[in-house]
Amino acid sequence: MPNQHAEDEALGVRSVEPPQRYSVFTNVEKWCIVAMVSYAAWFSTLSSFIYYPAIPAISKALGVSVDKVNLTITTYMAIASVAPALVGDTADILGRRPVYILTLSGYFAANFAIALTRSYEALLGLRVLQALCISGTFSIAYGVVTDLAAPAERGSFAALVSFAITIAPSIGPILGGVLTYAAGWPWIFWFLCLASGSCLVIMTLFLPETARHVVGDGSIPPPHYLRLPIPTILCHWKETEMDSDITTRSFRAPNPFKSIAILCHKDNAVVIFACGLLYVVYTCINASLATLLVEIYHLNQWEAGLIYLPFGLGGVASAFISGRVLDRAWRNTRVKMGMGTNALISDDLDTFPVERARLCVIWVPMFLTVCSVIAFGWTLHNHLDFACNWILA
Template identity: 60%
Template sequence: MVVSLEEDSLTPRERYSVFTTTQRWCIVGIVAYAAWFSTLSSFIYFPALKSISQALSVSVDKVNLTITSYLAVATIAPTLTGDAADTLGRRPIYLITLSVYLVSNVAIALTNSYPALVGLRVLQALAISGTFSTAYGVVTDIASPAERGSYVSAVSFAGTVAPSLGPILGGFLTYAGNWHWIFWFLSIASAVCLFLIAVFLPETSRNVVGNGSRKPPRYLRPLVPALTEQWEEWEEKGIPLIKTSRRPNPLRSLKILVRRDNATVIMACGLLYVVFTCINASLSVLFIDMYGLNQWQAGLSYLPLGLGGTISTFFSGWLIDRAYRKARVTQGLTVDRGRGDDLEKFDIEKARLSVIWIPSAATIVTIVVMGWALNYKQHIAFPLSLLFITGLCMTLGFSIYNTLLVDKNQQNPSAAQASSNIVRCGLAAVAVSFLDDMLVAWGVGWTFTFMGGLCVCATGLFVIDYYYGALWRQNRAKNSHD
């Protein structure tokens, strides 16, 4: 008989997380806000490329170097913070990285030097690019597998709304003022986020506070313990402190990456992210050249992509969690929302990937059709409609993937996301550096057809993991136990 075990009947020690549903959503909201800057810092910049090149008297190609350098640093930087966040705690990583990020934004807003811009963009990427991997670690800390999809979707939403809202903000700020206002905006927004984390965000790392009921060291406590009443309620019930001797290891992300089951889905996501980045990097230029738009109007062209991604988040979590429960029921297993389910012998790959096929197929079709619609300069409403579908389907795919990756690596979720970052940002940096050459040599239609082909390859990799991922993962766990 299949039953669903809820939290209300469990003692604090037995629960997967002692944080209430309201507290969990507050926590996820804060970390999603922090993760937002990782992608926003890149995409808010695109509409200002021509303005920056004119203001600093350099070519657009040189300004593009600041994009490539940002992505290159973002490839490696999360490996420095991912395992540290898993081991030492989430709060110190957030406080340090956001502080450096704030300083770098203020410095960029004050500079008029191209060399300074390149160097500060590198510092900006070094500081902020790890916030996404840390956010997924927080989700794994507080949400059991049966309800994880909803919280992952919220974090994925932050990553999806940034590429669409970012260019709109960047275009408006550049059009209304100048490119410096982009970084004043980032400075103000990140200062607010840093304040929220310092004052309210509790420590959630299971290596430090377990399921949230263990009081962390004083330096890991928020200034206002509004989300940590459980310390006072249960600290006198004999729950021991967690002591860990493991030290942060930046190479742990590489060890995670070389596992076959991880490498397969990480490469699939990397290919999808290449396509997503190339679409966003090319849209403003293509719409300006083909439809005669100004920078502000070109920024608005990203709105359908973001709107589709936003709508996706309203049902993606429900869809992912429903597929999980259905898979458990099919195998005659219980769904334990309270304690959390043992995933070691469960085929989590099929449970998560069972809902990815339709959005993958729709993504392939819409990208190819959109490329040829732009190539033949069809009415602007047509490619904008296709952008909406692309945003909806790709966001859903990213939510499914990110949920699966933390499920595969529950002990090291931030390090696992950092390993994913190595691949997706590395591939995206290479692709963006060749994007203009491809558009010139192949034309818009064939370039987007090539991107559709990359999506086909990504879908093929998901198929491989669907059939073999659980076997590879379980064999590795068995060998490690032996």
């Protein structure tokens, strides 16, 4: 049988190979994997918000001031700002799967210990361990999204991670308020034990390795210690004799300062600084909200949990809307450049106008954010009707 490629060349026909897919995982598999890592990322924010309504109860139970209990929040946030740099780089080196298992195991142990402790010093130290273990999971989750999804479709998958993180302001304080009101503050951490334990089991059984330096687009077999217990699940590679003999891979020690080098680029520094300011405002409002409104409007712990509903509802709406808006903006930019609309193909980010595609949709949400924060501070300062603060929050 004659070679088709030779025939094409003889006839002057240039064969065009179809562009390679970014990942061999199916769309359903991608959503399942991102759902699992989103579940793990949920605990990063939940650990803070579920804690806020219990601050007065913890202060009374441990015999310390509210300011000392607030110190456990400050400490948690300080560690949470550093942990992603260490955990994220470790996940890049060792792979996503082992880091998830290690961090969730440590988080489970920390919650178990906090539920049993009756000492302020132990609470402070265990909150440090809790933050160190769980705060980096959301950064790994976004790494998994980049492993699986081409740039043109990342908005929707990243929105699911964002949904898991932003739903915590809605569910967390309600859970914290109900558990503290009905059974006592330790049950907050018993709940976190059960939830994180179930997440750990799911990850161990069903989360495949996705790091691209380990498995490429998903078609390269990972080392045996990174494989699932059930080898037929989410497996898109065929092991050969050569693959089974591969036991050595390049290794370097995790470097928590590596991510700081990103700030040396002016464009990255501007984006990170702006997002950092927004997160500072976000955290300050949430940390003080329950205490201030309990004092001003004389709410109980159950009602203090309900005041966080606007954060969660707004976050849920944003998660569903922002992903589609980002994907549409990226698609429109591709069309203007004559690149088509196939979202499964990777774009050359060295030549693609990433900033224009992403930042063109940010101005309206930013304006609304500034206006709502100013209005919220004004109504709270003047002790206006409680409904105004609830809506603006």
